[in-house]
Amino acid sequence: METKEAIRTRRSVKVFDPNYKVSDAQLQELLELTTLAPSAWNFQHYQIIVVRDPEQKKRLRQASLNQEKVEQASVAIVICGDLQAYKRADRVAREFADKGFYGENGAEKVETQAGMMHDTYANNPQKAYDEALRSASLAAMSLMIAAxxxxxxxxxxxxxxxxxxxxxxxxxxxxxxxxxxxxxxxGDFDLPRCDRLPLEEIVHVNHFGEAFRPNVENGRN
Ligand SMILES: Cc1cc2nc3c(=O)[nH]c(=O)nc-3n(C[C@H](O)[C@H](O)[C@H](O)COP(=O)(O)O)c2cc1C
Structure with a gap:
């Protein structure tokens, strides 16, 4: 499927086929694609819990306002924000250096860079939380499009x-x-997608309040 098609046809499906089982191979491919999502400094500020066990899905359903799809779907995936992803700073900085991102003599910059990355989050819990939510959300979107x-x-x-x-x-x-x-x-789900806001209501050019008026015939090229 073309990427644009995958984005256009993705839906939040409310009813799942309870008899369908996602295979290990499907899960592995999907999770590998998921982790290709970008994250600040490539920290991947998330951990992923894959819930497939029927009893565990039942417990998760209870924790999820009793939403039936949690039990009905083959898998419930919990993407968790990681508030301590900054502990990977050394590893991340070393790879950046090894792969040439720090230029010549990159190895000499590892300690300073790792310290800076570490302190950015370790000294700022709000930033650590925001970043974790951002990384988890980007991974989630990649997962849904890939799926x-x-x-x-x-x-x-x-x-x-x-x-x-x-x-x-x-x-x-x-x-x-x-x-x-x-x-x-x-499963048996055929509700149409709810409309999106027109671009004029949410897109601004250069400054807030300046409407986006594309000069194209049908709004798409
Ligand atoms: C952060 C987030 C939380 C959501 N929570 C729920 C939820 O708890 N239950 C549910 O049935 N749908 C949930 N949805 C799905 C939205 O209702 C759905 O994305 C929206 O209506 C647009 O529909 P579409 O994804 O089919 O285009 C959630 C979506 C997002 C992005």
Whole structure:
């Protein structure tokens, strides 16, 4: 499927086929594609919990406002923000140096760069949280587009009790559930997509309030 088509046809599927099982091979490919999402300094400020066990899905459903799709879908994926991703600073800086991102004599810059990256988040919990949410969200979007391309249905979800999800999935303190995605085969779901706001309402050129008026015949080229 063409990328534009995968974006256009992705839907938040509300009903899943309970008999369909996502295979290990599908999951592996999907998760590898997911982790290609960009993240600040390539820290990948997230951890991913893949829930497939029927009893565990039942518990997760209870933690998710009893939303049936959590149990119905083959897999429920919890993408967790990682508030301590900055602990990977040394590893990240070393790879940047090895791959030439720091230019000549890059090895000499590793310690300073790693310290700077580490302190950016370690000294600023709000920044660490924002970055974790951003990274998890970008990974989630990549996952949903890739899944659609692979013929799989998804629904992003925030309708859950974070503390309950944390407990069910056994998350340590530095992880928080940023978003849940149900994954499987589409069931009996044929509701049309809700409209998006017209671009004039949300796009501004150069400054807020200056409308975007594209000079194209049909709005697309
Ligand atoms: C952050 C986020 C949280 C959402 N939470 C839920 C949810 O808890 N349950 C649900 O059925 N849909 C949920 N949705 C799906 C939205 O309702 C859906 O994306 C929106 O209506 C647009 O529909 P579409 O994705 O099919 O274009 C969520 C979507 C996002 C992005």
């Amino acid at each position: 659609n391309d692979m013929g799989l249905a998804t629904c992003p979800m925030i309708g859950f009790d974070p503390e309950a999800v944390k407990k069910v999935t056994g998350l340590p303190e530095h992880l928080f559930p940023a978003i849940m995605i149900t994954l499987g085969a589409e």
